[in-house]
Amino acid sequence: MKLLYFAWVRQRTGIAEEDATPPDSVKTVLDLVEWLRGRGPGYAAAFGDLKALRAAVNQEHAAFDAPIRQEDEVAFFPPVTGGGVAPVDRRPE
Amino acid sequence: MIKVQEQDFNLAAEIAALTRGRTDIGGVVSFIGLVRDVSDGAKVAAMTLEHYPGMTEKQLSAIERDAGARWPLSASLIIHRYGRLLPGEQIMAVVTASAHRQAAFEAAEFLVDWLKTKAPFWKLESDGGAESWVAARDSDDEAAGRWEKG
Numbered sequence: 001m002k003l004l005y006f007a008w009v010r011q012r013t014g015i016a017e018e019d020a021t022p023p024d025s026v027k028t029v030l031d032l033v034e035w036l037r038g039r040g041p042g043y044a045a046a047f048g049d050l051k052a053l054r055a056a057v058n059q060e061h062a063a064f065d066a067p068i069r070q071e072d073e074v075a076f077f078p079p080v081t082g083g084g085v086a087p088v089d090r091r092p093e
Numbered sequence: 094m095i096k097v098q099e100q101d102f103n104l105a106a107e108i109a110a111l112t113r114g115r116t117d118i119g120g121v122v123s124f125i126g127l128v129r130d131v132s133d134g135a136k137v138a139a140m141t142l143e144h145y146p147g148m149t150e151k152q153l154s155a156i157e158r159d160a161g162a163r164w165p166l167s168a169s170l171i172i173h174r175y176g177r178l179l180p181g182e183q184i185m186a187v188v189t190a191s192a193h194r195q196a197a198f199e200a201a202e203f204l205v206d207w208l209k210t211k212a213p214f215w216k217l218e219s220d221g222g223a224e225s226w227v228a229a230r231d232s233d234d235e236a237a238g239r240w241e242k243g
Contacts (some may be wrong), residue, residue: 007143
């Protein structure tokens, strides 16, 4: 399985991409997150907060219950922030 | 058409290329996003845009196809830059062309709203010393959400 990490997920894991072979019990994106958390303190920091994390499977946005297979490309990243100006300019409180 | 590139762009030249030889287009709407020097009250000295090569093109193409399915567009273009950008620089642009202006205006706004929530870009802002990742805004999801068929 090809794994890719972007933005602060990449900074915390310390790598941009890797090939991994999770055990057969890893059947969903969430299973993969839980497996990755156990791989070291950097991974634990990167995958600690699900609310701050988004995933893509084979370059499509995916939910945490999406199924995954060994041949998939799975990416983890923070919510995306493309584009230019915000549609509503919110001042700090 | 989708262009994901590090270099700057000339929108007039892009529009000219998009409409060259076409006599069916009644109007062209364009939007350019620029880098601001202030973000949520904090000074921005520079910004670095990271993206997911492959997925970026795939997502932008899907958004463009969606727009083409909703409005009768004669042509459209999405340009998005990545890499290091300074305040005042162009960061992205959307161009829509149609026989009638309403379709072009609406489709342009749709594209800008959706690419902010779908395209895999992340902004690292620097104030000259400290760097921080820009958090997604709920207002972006709300802006994109108003296009959901309800």
